[in-house]
Amino acid sequence: MVVAAVLRARSFQNICFVTDSVFEPTPGARVKYMGRQLQVSGDGRTLSLVGEETLAGSCCSMLDTLHSLVHTLAVPVGEAVAMLSENPARIAGLGHIGTVEVGKRADLLLLDQELKLQRTIVAGKTEFENEQ
Numbered sequence: 001m002v003v004a005a006v007l008r009a010r011s012f013q014n015i016c017f018v019t020d021s022v023f024e025p026t027p028g029a030r031v032k033y034m035g036r037q038l039q040v041s042g043d044g045r046t047l048s049l050v051g052e053e054t055l056a057g058s059c060c061s062m063l064d065t066l067h068s069l070v071h072t073l074a075v076p077v078g079e080a081v082a083m084l085s086e087n088p089a090r091i092a093g094l095g096h097i098g099t100v101e102v103g104k105r106a107d108l109l110l111l112d113q114e115l116k117l118q119r120t121i122v123a124g125k126t127e128f129e130n131e132q
Contacts, residue, residue, distance in 0.1 A: 012079040016088040017065050025059035
């Protein structure tokens with residue numbers, strides 16, 4: 001697997017993960033995006049132009065990527081989080097995000113021990129809270 005090879009070859013501080021996710025992973029769901037009708041694949045992983053096999057994006061979220069890194073590739077949680085937040089922000093020159101520090105925008109995902117989403121905070125405001 002290419003990702004595993006990259007993880008072995010480079011320090012986690014020099015690896016970034018990003019996603020082209022444009023819709024939720026509901027098989028068969030349709031959405032209009034950039035003036036085109038798209039449909040989620042049967043397995044919920046990708047989006048294609050309706051009636052065509054032209055790939056238009058994925059349904060893989062950053063949280064999905066975190067789960068894959070930790071549970072499938074055995075990456076420590078702290079290193080996985082850095083590759084998903086701190087590293088991309090640093091490399092893109094986005095100094096106002098990527099780490100939790102005074103003066104930075106507070107965009108946070110609060111997870112439980114199993115890495116299930118409990119709360120989403122965007123710019124310091126709770127936007128989602130798991131009611132379980």
